[in-house]
Amino acid sequence: MRSPKRHLSILLISLVSIGMIIFLYRYFYLGVPLRPAAVVDSWTIEANLKFQARGTPIKASFVIPNLPPNYATLDEYFVSHDYGVTTSKKQFNRETVWSIRRASGLQSLYYRAIYRKTTMEEPLIEKPGPIYKPELTEAQLAAVDSITAKVRSTSADIQTFAQETVKLLSRNSYGNAKILIGTFSTSEDNKASANLKLASAAVLVLGQVNIHAMVVQGILLKQQNDASFVTYLAVFNDKEWIYINPETGAVGLPDNFLVWSWQYGDELVYTIKGGSRPQFSIAVSPTPVSALSVAKIRGTQTDSQLIKFSLLQLPVNVQQTYQILLTIPVGAFIILLLRNFVGLVTFGTFMPVLIALAFRETHVIWGVILFTTIVFFGLLVRFYLDHLRLLLVPRLATILTVVILLMVIISILSVHLGLENGLSVALFPMVILTMTIERMCIAWDERGPFEAIKSGCGSLLAAIVAYEVMRNPEIEYLVFAFPELLLILVALILLAGQYRGYRLLELMRFKALGQGTGRK
Amino acid sequence: MIFRLIKTYRYLKKAGILSMNQRNADLVLKYNQRKLYPIVDDKLKTKRLAIAAGIAVPELYAVIETEHQVQELGKIVEPYDEFVLKPAHGAGGEGIVVIAGRVKNRFRKVNGTLVSEEDLAYHLSCTLSGAYSLGGLPDNVLIERRIHVDPVFEAISYEGVPDIRVIALFGYPVMCMVRLPTRASDGKANLHQGAIGVGVDMATGRTLGGVWHNELIDHHPDTLNPIVDLEVPYWDKILHLAARSYELAGLGYIGVDIVLDKTQGPLILELNARPGLSIQIANREGLVHRCRLIEEQHDNFPHASVEERVAFSRKHFSSLDFAR
Numbered sequence: 001m002r003s004p005k006r007h008l009s010i011l012l013i014s015l016v017s018i019g020m021i022i023f024l025y026r027y028f029y030l031g032v033p034l035r036p037a038a039v040v041d042s043w044t045i046e047a048n049l050k051f052q053a054r055g056t057p058i059k060a061s062f063v064i065p066n067l068p069p070n071y072a073t074l075d076e077y078f079v080s081h082d083y084g085v086t087t088s089k090k091q092f093n094r095e096t097v098w099s100i101r102r103a104s105g106l107q108s109l110y111y112r113a114i115y116r117k118t119t120m121e122e123p124l125i126e127k128p129g130p131i132y133k134p135e136l137t138e139a140q141l142a143a144v145d146s147i148t149a150k151v152r153s154t155s156a157d158i159q160t161f162a163q164e165t166v167k168l169l170s171r172n173s174y175g176n177a178k179i180l181i182g183t184f185s186t187s188e189d190n191k192a193s194a195n196l197k198l199a200s201a202a203v204l205v206l207g208q209v210n211i212h213a214m215v216v217q218g219i220l221l222k223q224q225n226d227a228s229f230v231t232y233l234a235v236f237n238d239k240e241w242i243y244i245n246p247e248t249g250a251v252g253l254p255d256n257f258l259v260w261s262w263q264y265g266d267e268l269v270y271t272i273k274g275g276s277r278p279q280f281s282i283a284v285s286p287t288p289v290s291a292l293s294v295a296k297i298r299g300t301q302t303d304s305q306l307i308k309f310s311l312l313q314l315p316v317n318v319q320q321t322y323q324i325l326l327t328i329p330v331g332a333f334i335i336l337l338l339r340n341f342v343g344l345v346t347f348g349t350f351m352p353v354l355i356a357l358a359f360r361e362t363h364v365i366w367g368v369i370l371f372t373t374i375v376f377f378g379l380l381v382r383f384y385l386d387h388l389r390l391l392l393v394p395r396l397a398t399i400l401t402v403v404i405l406l407m408v409i410i411s412i413l414s415v416h417l418g419l420e421n422g423l424s425v426a427l428f429p430m431v432i433l434t435m436t437i438e439r440m441c442i443a444w445d446e447r448g449p450f451e452a453i454k455s456g457c458g459s460l461l462a463a464i465v466a467y468e469v470m471r472n473p474e475i476e477y478l479v480f481a482f483p484e485l486l487l488i489l490v491a492l493i494l495l496a497g498q499y500r501g502y503r504l505l506e507l508m509r510f511k512a513l514g515q516g517t518g519r520k
Numbered sequence: 521m522i523f524r525l526i527k528t529y530r531y532l533k534k535a536g537i538l539s540m541n542q543r544n545a546d547l548v549l550k551y552n553q554r555k556l557y558p559i560v561d562d563k564l565k566t567k568r569l570a571i572a573a574g575i576a577v578p579e580l581y582a583v584i585e586t587e588h589q590v591q592e593l594g595k596i597v598e599p600y601d602e603f604v605l606k607p608a609h610g611a612g613g614e615g616i617v618v619i620a621g622r623v624k625n626r627f628r629k630v631n632g633t634l635v636s637e638e639d640l641a642y643h644l645s646c647t648l649s650g651a652y653s654l655g656g657l658p659d660n661v662l663i664e665r666r667i668h669v670d671p672v673f674e675a676i677s678y679e680g681v682p683d684i685r686v687i688a689l690f691g692y693p694v695m696c697m698v699r700l701p702t703r704a705s706d707g708k709a710n711l712h713q714g715a716i717g718v719g720v721d722m723a724t725g726r727t728l729g730g731v732w733h734n735e736l737i738d739h740h741p742d743t744l745n746p747i748v749d750l751e752v753p754y755w756d757k758i759l760h761l762a763a764r765s766y767e768l769a770g771l772g773y774i775g776v777d778i779v780l781d782k783t784q785g786p787l788i789l790e791l792n793a794r795p796g797l798s799i800q801i802a803n804r805e806g807l808v809h810r811c812r813l814i815e816e817q818h819d820n821f822p823h824a825s826v827e828e829r830v831a832f833s834r835k836h837f838s839s840l841d842f843a844r
Binding site (some may be wrong): 510 | 529532539541545646651803804806
């Protein structure tokens with residue numbers, strides 16, 4: 001009594017591993033969530049550039065985020081009247097350029113994007129650009145030399161060197177610092193621009209001693225209508241970028257920091273040719289996005305065919321159909337367990353699964369009531385038809401018609417009684433009901449009412465169990481979001497099919513053979 | 521509760537009780553080729569093959585294949601006072617009608633009820649359109665000679681015909697039981713319909729003890745005659761018939777249903793490619809160990825003759841060694 005074990009185990013292992021690989025890939029890489037209600041932290045960012053136009057050609061541009069660390073774009077779009085829009089790479093940033101031949105009055109250009117938090121830090125600029133070494137005046141050079149000499153004595157490596165430089169530059173009373181910071185002439189005079197100037201000065205100093213350094217501007221993601229840029233100093237320590245707060249000298253970016261632009265100095269993030277009185281503002285608002293739609297968008301953004309192969313790309317109504325269809329294998333698995341492990345007797349192998357599908361609309365109690373009613377009256381008709389000596393096909397056709405009429409009557413009656421649940425009876429598979437009635441009747445005649453009712457109850461019980469499992473929203477969601485799990489289910493089914501032991505009810509059946517006789 | 525179930529499970533496993541799952545996977549699926557099923561599922565085919573092979577079967581009077589023949593039923597059965605109507609694809613004894621005689625122009629069934637020719641014709645039409653066949657496929661009806669029960673069994677059966685079920689693996693008789701109809705089984709010899717199963721010792725052909733509705737009994741519930749330690753007549757012939765059915769059908773694992781006729785002796789009634797498990801209860805012994813032994817023997821001697829196989833079974837499968 002051997003079986004092709006080796007072949008089967010190879011098949012099982014490959015099914016499980018293929019299923020698991022796709023599943024893990026989609027879960028970790030695409031971020032398809034495990035639970036239906038999962039919500040991903042995401043933010044809508046709206047950058048707005050306003051300016052006055054005077055009927056001349058206009059070319060406006062501003063920097064937009066380019067693969068910022070810790071965040072990923074879900075969606076982005078550009079809003080403007082009649083402007084041509086292009087986005088292009090400019091140094092380390094992305095820049096969007098808006099152009100129009102003629103415009104007048106107040107112009108308003110929008111960049112709107114949804115960013116979601118990701119767990120992985122995608123490398124933004126892997127290699128630093130050339131070291132920033134502009135021509136300096138003698139006074140500036142002297143200041144730089146004096147600062148570097150001071151810092152060198154109190155620092156150990158690139159990071160501490162940068163930190164010390166920032167500390168030194170931020171000392172208000174220090175003359176050399178004033179010379180360097182004075183180079184940057186941002187008009188505004190607030191803390192944000194002070195930080196920007198300080199960071200730009202630090203880049204200048206660090207460049208002179210051959211350290212890769214850049215100014216990073218970004219915004220803090222929290223509900224705010226007029227977000228201002230926050231400046232960080234980024235230093236490359238030959239391995240990775242280190243971010244230093246110019247105000248405190250502390251290392252590291254805050255969690256909710258969205259990097260907007262990389263630059264060497266205190267350049268503005270926008271430029272306008274042909275317009276005047278520009279105003280640039282950024283608004284941030286939290287936008288909870290369902291994790292599934294995040295996964296869907298991620299799917300469309302990737303090029304890999306494997307990832308594109310997803311039910312989420314189907315039209316919505318087809319998706320809903322599959323949401324139901326994909327639970328059928330789960331129901332079939334339950335029937336397998338009930339039949340081969342418990343030993344439940346049912347009419348037809350998978351009839352209970354179809355009844356369970358009908359229960360989705362009627363719910364269990366109503367479903368059982370409707371099912372029993374129809375089968376009961378159907379059986380009465382079937383017994384009556386026995387007297388007419390009809391042949392098989394006309395008999396089945398008659399029962400089918402009666403079943404449909406019964407369904408109509410139940411629906412009409414329930415409307416009059418104000419019971420809406422009765423309407424859902426129409427979802428019962430009537431051919432299945434007809435066959436159930438016929439088989440039950442034959443079983444009744446030949447094996448007696450007890451056996452017939454036993455099988456009927458077995459079918460109903462199996463349907464209820466299958467329904468309870470199939471309608472579980474998490475299971476429904478899992479097989480829909482990860483259809484590859486069905487491969488693992490197939491493996492489980494194959495494995496369960498190897499079961500050669502006794503069914504639960506067989507243990508009862510063979511009881512007489514067991515302890516009772518005392519033989520052997 | 522769970523502990524007791526596990527205990528029962530272990531006990532059954534140790535006793536080598538064959539489970540439904542194991543029967544399906546390790547015997548039926550493995551040794552019975554699907555393409556050979558029609559031979560046993562179609563009683564007409566079985567019968568024709570058996571006749572060709574010289575194996576004793578109940579005499580075939582006629583075959584009804586069309587509605588037209590149904591109309592001529594009266595003419596077809598005219599020469600016979602007693603006969604049996606049997607669907608060629610029927611399962612579990614369903615759809616079988618036994619006519620024991622005539623009263624004027626009506627037919628008398630074995631249980632004494634009278635049926636008209638139209639009643640029979642309706643029954644035949646139902647059968648032809650598949651009412652009793654698996655899957656509702658169109659069917660044929662066999663009209664056969666009625667079996668007269670051997671007197672040994674007459675005392676311990678109620679109406680109906682008792683039959684002898686022998687399970688054979690590769691033509692080695694494995695286990696045997698006598699199935700006795702009762703009032704509850706309506707003359708049918710199927711255990712789930714209420715017939716009694718009586719285990720038979722393979723070596724001697726003596727009955728061991730009965731099981732009725734999964735309970736052990738020693739007397740027939742209707743006639744009250746003892747059913748234990750009776751000798752099944754023609755025992756050697758019965759085992760030979762069962763052994764030869766392997767060459768007949770080519771199926772490795774089959775149940776052979778044999779009836780004992782008063783005048784003609786043992787006759788093969790039908791073959792079953794998926795014999796049930798109740799025989800184990802009737803014999804109070806499992807099939808697994810016996811099947812293992814036969815598998816081993818078959819591997820070593822794949823071309824053993826009928827005599828050798830019967831001798832092997834009689835030698836190795838005596839239940840009396842363990843009995844009482």
